[in-house]
Amino acid sequence: MTDLTVADPATALASRRHINSDLRAQRVRSAWVFLAPTLLVLALVAGWPLVRTIYFSLTNASLTNLAGAEFIGFDNYLTWITLKSGRTIYRGLLADPAWWNAVWNTLKFTLISVSVETVLGLVVALVLNAHFPGRGLVRAAILIPWAIPTIVSAKMWAWMLNDQFGILNDILLGLGLIGQKVAWTANPDTAMVAVLIVDVWKTTPFMALLILAGLQMVPGDIYEAAKIDGIHPVKVFWRLTLPLIRPALMVAVIFRMLDALRIFDLIYVLTPNNAQTKTMSVLARENLFDFDKFAYGAAASTMLFLIIAGITVLYMWFGRVNFEGER
């Protein structure tokens, strides 16, 4: 009887461990149960189209004959034939100057627009974070460009930038800054600038609001401590504010970057068929639907996906972003 009450430490420990692992297994199980609907929806709306796109990029499918597509390996990406003369001719997406032009345009657009929007957004956020009368109203008002659908704002800007009737030319002519009317969206020299201006106008508010949310997380008392420490406001910005909003800033930048890398609607409306502004998405759509090179367009889409994924991974790696807001 007595030895029943004295628990053997080894068995006690083992049984506790058993209970622990049971508990953990049960938790893991319920986690999967809770995640299942999300995973299912994601698989349906994101996974399946992605798999289909990758599949089509490895076939010779055309828009009119999707069912009869035949597998042709990586020929859409890169293939070559060697002529009798000994010259090798490369073909496929990776050998297509139009594709690389689109890649370059996209990267240029992304880099410039995201940089400008980040800096402007930061400035706007800092202003909106200061105390002044009517702040709430200004905060709401600044969101308007972001709230307008892109198609609408692109059309609106297309009219303002119009070479014959646009208000911009009118103003600049009136001020004597330009000698003759400029075809902003058609001119190869200004097309990208026009796109950038509209995108910055539209997206800076979004950036500003994300950064403002970060600014509001910074405890106010450290600014008083800095005042007592006698730290110059510029130093306060660089040494206190910026490091403390860095997590929010990184998240805002990544959102914007993903958006910018797959920009389509603005360019499609504002500067259609302009080689200077053709981005990866525009090129992919063109091949998929306009040129009846469905498989080729699928290959472009797949590459676009890979490039975005690659850049995102690199960014998160180097930026050491984690979404808990800590380094």
Add this chain to the structure above:
Amino acid sequence: MAELQLRDIRKSFGAYEVIKGVSMDIKAGEFMVFVGPSGCGKSTLLRLIAGLEEITSGTLSFDGRVVNHLVPSKRGIAMVFQSYALYPHMTVFENMAFGMQLAGKDKQRCRKRVEAAAEMLQLTPYLKRLPRQLSGGQRQRVAIGRAIVRDPTVFLFDEPLSNLDAALRVATRIEIARLHRSMHNTTMIYVTHDQVEAMTLADRICVLRDGRVEQIGTPLELYEHPNSTFVAGFIGSPKMNFLSETFAMPFDADTIGIRAEHLVIDQEGGLWVGNVVHSEMLGSDSYIHLDIGAAEPLIVREGGTSSHKPGETVRISPVAGQIHRFDAAGRSIGRTEMRGAA
């Protein structure tokens, strides 16, 4: 060394006046404590001295020099905030060194100063940690360390202990007292609403009430000669007993106040009779709450453990010369003996 002079200092936020004309002199090296109920303007007054808020009218001078328009960093002050206000992304070392480094001070000297402060506050093992990796008490010590490193002539504290638990509060309080002794050239101004902190730390206490100075004096002066019912009730624990009407009339006063330790049990010839409604045993002392028919039960201190049970009838008498008398406005009219025996 800094001597502070406040002359009719006023502060309004919009139309609402918070500090309503405060004048006082704080001696160099003195430990001055501001006490008062919540919302009376203690923090605001401290922030005016620090330069974190602008003075609406009146003059503030340090050593005879008017500093009204001087920025905080030029006043030679350091401040410890209730919320610590540490820089969350900097290590303990960086937190303490930040201000000095940016002021372009010599690196070596800066390191020495920080290390000395850390040593004094037992923070040396934590110099490489971030604030969020520290306990509340350690964070508060870092905040104090950061202030020490500034080598201030005036040291300001805004309720530095209110976020700590009781035991740590006592320990840190002792540390602050020690700090004051070791920095005897530094004037310290300390805000609290805990009267025990005020009594134990202060050279002098300033009791604030609704944006005005109610009384300034040493802890004992305030305890023994409060000049109003407000101060009398605020200083001392348990609270002073107040009696009015028929109880006060024989003493020629509107209200009389007697501290718990100045009431003695006198079962033969007690002046007042009452029933025990409650008794608190603290081990060394007991407090008996006695209903003698006044607005509030009278609290009587008894040394050791009390034998009086609730419901019992007890007779008590005030100690001669320990009755504080107040007029209808609550102003002190001195202490006195009774006019005639009851």
